[in-house]
Amino acid sequence: MSDRLHGISAFVEAVEAGSFALAAERMRLTRSAVGKSIARLEQRLGVRLFQRTTRSQSLTEDGQAYYERCVRALAELDAGASALDSGKSEAIGRLRVSVPVLFGRHCVAPVLLALARRHPRLAIEISFSDRVEDLVEEKYDLAIRVGSLPDSSTLVARRLATQDMSICAAPSYLAAHGKPANVAEMSRHVGIAYGRAGRLEPWRVRDSTGQVHKPQVDIRLVFDDLQAIADAAVAGAGLAWLPCWLMSKHAAAGELVLVIDSESVLPTEIYVVWPQSRYLPTKTRVAIDALVAEIPPMMGHMQRPKTTANDKAASAPARQTARQKTPAIQP
Numbered sequence: 348m349s350d351r352l353h354g355i356s357a358f359v360e361a362v363e364a365g366s367f368a369l370a371a372e373r374m375r376l377t378r379s380a381v382g383k384s385i386a387r388l389e390q391r392l393g394v395r396l397f398q399r400t401t402r403s404q405s406l407t408e409d410g411q412a413y414y415e416r417c418v419r420a421l422a423e424l425d426a427g428a429s430a431l432d433s434g435k436s437e438a439i440g441r442l443r444v445s446v447p448v449l450f451g452r453h454c455v456a457p458v459l460l461a462l463a464r465r466h467p468r469l470a471i472e473i474s475f476s477d478r479v480e481d482l483v484e485e486k487y488d489l490a491i492r493v494g495s496l497p498d499s500s501t502l503v504a505r506r507l508a509t510q511d512m513s514i515c516a517a518p519s520y521l522a523a524h525g526k527p528a529n530v531a532e533m534s535r536h537v538g539i540a541y542g543r544a545g546r547l548e549p550w551r552v553r554d555s556t557g558q559v560h561k562p563q564v565d566i567r568l569v570f571d572d573l574q575a576i577a578d579a580a581v582a583g584a585g586l587a588w589l590p591c592w593l594m595s596k597h598a599a600a601g602e603l604v605l606v607i608d609s610e611s612v613l614p615t616e617i618y619v620v621w622p623q624s625r626y627l628p629t630k631t632r633v634a635i636d637a638l639v640a641e642i643p644p645m646m647g648h649m650q651r652p653k654t655t656a657n658d659k660a661a662s663a664p665a666r667q668t669a670r671q672k673t674p675a676i677q678p
Contacts, residue, residue, distance in 0.1 A: 354388030438466040438630040445480045445490040449573045504620045508643040511591040514607040519583040530560045537585035538564030543571045551613040
C-alpha cells in the first residue's frame with residue numbers, strides 16, 4: 348500500500364504550486380527529489396502526467412484525471428486523520444499560520460509562542476504578510492484578518508476582537524498647525540494614510556449625534572505598514588489613524604497626542620479564519636482557543652482625559668456615550 352501512495356503528495360503539490368521548484372520549497376525537499384518522485388510515479392502508472400517544456404509544465408489529459416482522483420483520495424485521508432485527532436487533548440504536528448505583519452508580530456506571535464511551549468509536539472510556522480493569502484491553495488491552517496470579510500464557502504471565521512482606533516499626531520505637529528476641534532476642521536490638516544494595492548483605508552468618525560463621517564484630510568503620505576505610519580506621525584508629518592494598541596506606547600512616551608479618541612473613531616474587526624472542514628484538528632482548535640482568550644485584552648482603547656469643571660465651562664461638553672462591544676461569533 349505504501350508503494351502505491353508514494354509520490355502522490357509530491358504530484359498533487361506540484362500541480363497546485365504550478366512548478367516543481369515551488370512544490371519542493373513547500374515540502375522542504377529539493378527540486379530533484381520532487382522530480383524523481385513524480386518520475387517514479389509516472390513509471391509505475393505507465394502514463395505521462397505532465398507535459399514538460401523548457402519554459403513550462405502542464406498536466407496531460409491523463410494527469411488531469413489522475414489529479415482530480417488524488418485530491419479526493421487525499422481529502423478522505425485527511426478527514427480520517429482529523430476524526431482520530433479530534434478526540435485528543437494534545438496538539439501534535441505542524442501549524443501554518445498567516446498573519447498581518449505588525450499585528451502578527453506584536454499580538455499573535457507571543458500567543459502562539461506560549462502555545463508552542465505548552466505543547467512540545469506542536470511545530471508552528473508563521474508567515475508575516477499584509478497580503479491576503481489563499482489559505483486552501485497555500486495550505487495554511489489559520490489566518491488572521493483585519494477588517495470586513497468577503498463571503499466565502501471555503502472558509503470559516505470567528506471574530507477575535509474589536510480593534511479600537513484613534514486619530515493622533517505629534518506634539519510638534521499640533522504646536523505648528525493647531526488641534527482640530529471637530530471632523531470639519533480636519534480638512535485643514537495633513538494626514539498619513541494606510542493603503543494597499545492602490546486602495547486607501549477610510550477614516551470613519553462618529554459625531555456627537557451618532558452620524559458617521561469620513562474626514563477629508565489632505566493625504567500626502569500613504570504606507571502599507573502601520574509602524575511606518577506611526578514613525579511618520581512621531582516625526583510630525585501629520586495626523587495618523589492608528590490602532591490603540593500601537594498608539595498607546597507612543598502616547599505613554601509623549602511622542603503622540605490623542606486628537607480623536609476611540610469612542611468616536613469607528614473600530615475595525617479582527618477575525619481568525621480557517622479552511623472549511625468536517626473535522627477540526629486539535630492543533631487548530633487549541634490555537635483558536637488561545638487566540639480567542641488572549642487577543643482581546645491586548646486591544647486597549649484611548650480616551651480623552653476627563654474634563655474638569657473649568658474645562659466644561661470653556662468648551663462644549665464631551666460626549667459620554669460608550670460603544671458596546673460585540674460578542675465573538677462562534678464558528
